[in-house]
Amino acid sequence: MLQRAIRNEKVVNSYLFLGNEGIGKKSVALQFAKALNCLGGEAEKGDACDHCPSCKKIDHALHPDVLLIEPEGQNIKVDQVRQMQRELAYKPYEGKRRVCILTAADRMAPHIPNTLLKTLEEPPLHTVIILLANNSRFILPTILSRCQPVRFNPLPIPLVSKWLMEGKGFNEAEAHLLASLSEGSPGKALEIQEEIRQIPREELLKDWVGLKSLSFERIGSWVGSLPSQRENLLLMLEVAKTLLRDLVMVKTLKKGPELIHSDLLQVMEPMATNWSLSSLLKRMEILHQTTLAIKANANTSLALEAMMLSWAEG
Numbered sequence: 001m002l003q004r005a006i007r008n009e010k011v012v013n014s015y016l017f018l019g020n021e022g023i024g025k026k027s028v029a030l031q032f033a034k035a036l037n038c039l040g041g042e043a044e045k046g047d048a049c050d051h052c053p054s055c056k057k058i059d060h061a062l063h064p065d066v067l068l069i070e071p072e073g074q075n076i077k078v079d080q081v082r083q084m085q086r087e088l089a090y091k092p093y094e095g096k097r098r099v100c101i102l103t104a105a106d107r108m109a110p111h112i113p114n115t116l117l118k119t120l121e122e123p124p125l126h127t128v129i130i131l132l133a134n135n136s137r138f139i140l141p142t143i144l145s146r147c148q149p150v151r152f153n154p155l156p157i158p159l160v161s162k163w164l165m166e167g168k169g170f171n172e173a174e175a176h177l178l179a180s181l182s183e184g185s186p187g188k189a190l191e192i193q194e195e196i197r198q199i200p201r202e203e204l205l206k207d208w209v210g211l212k213s214l215s216f217e218r219i220g221s222w223v224g225s226l227p228s229q230r231e232n233l234l235l236m237l238e239v240a241k242t243l244l245r246d247l248v249m250v251k252t253l254k255k256g257p258e259l260i261h262s263d264l265l266q267v268m269e270p271m272a273t274n275w276s277l278s279s280l281l282k283r284m285e286i287l288h289q290t291t292l293a294i295k296a297n298a299n300t301s302l303a304l305e306a307m308m309l310s311w312a313e314g
């Protein structure tokens with residue numbers, strides 16, 4: 001869509017890129033800035049050549065006409081926006097178009113939107129402003145209405161997996177696991193790799209997810225041993241979910257290649273025969289509901305205890 005806009009000379013003054021963290025909004029915004037300013041032969045196709053001086057400067061964050069404004073601390077500060085506005089008063093130094101990329105547009109200090117609104121209402125010539133946001137709920141309607149929205153949907157898992165293997169050198173099993181937990185966001189896949197490595201998946205499977213008899217003592221010690229940080233806990237619960245999902249796959253299809261944890265097939269096979277499909281599905285559903293509750297800020301210990309008690313009932 002962006003390439004078509006360049007080819008047809010239909011590039012608008014303000015865009016709003018919407019999509020999950022790590023999905024590639026900033027990469028696309030920078031690539032768009034390159035395509036708009038490319039001096040190579042790709043410009044006619046609406047693409048960037050990646051080799052010309054302009055493309056290289058943007059790659060190295062050295063292009064004077066491409067401004068990337070990122071939060072200083074928690075959010076974008078009013079001084080950063082004012083500085084941007086001062087620069088917009090002049091014509092582009094050397095580029096064909098000036099591109100201002102404001103990341104975290106849904107996390108701006110309170111009075112910034114009004115300051116920014118003036119620029120969006122009277123956009124300077126030869127300027128493209130791109131706002132990036134995870135969630136449009138936190139953006140004023142007056143700003144929304146002045147930007148052309150571009151939605152970034154979660155990528156298909158196989159595509160994330162392929163990118164991890166070909167672009168980042170992960171092996172197949174790792175790539176598959178990270179992609180499955182990435183929610184379709186390549187950036188998230190990279191971000192969680194360390195944490196995922198530290199999660200003892202086999203232990204989780206044997207002593208928790210796939211264990212039929214859960215005693216009160218075990219429940220207590222398990223809840224006590226889980227990560228105290230909500231983010232880490234949620235990630236672990238997501239891993240638990242994929243382990244259960246794999247158990248269901250082994251139970252029903254009796255094969256390995258489609259598994260997320262294909263390295264644990266040997267452990268799962270005897271386990272799966274012990275379970276009925278309906279109990280596995282029930283366990284999965286309870287886990288899913290618990291994750292939702294914790295995401296909605298439920299007390300984690302209570303939610304987990306309740307989950308384990310339901311699990312113990314079979």
Ligand SMILES: [Zn+2]
Nearest residue numbers: 038049052055
């Ligand atoms: Zn170029």
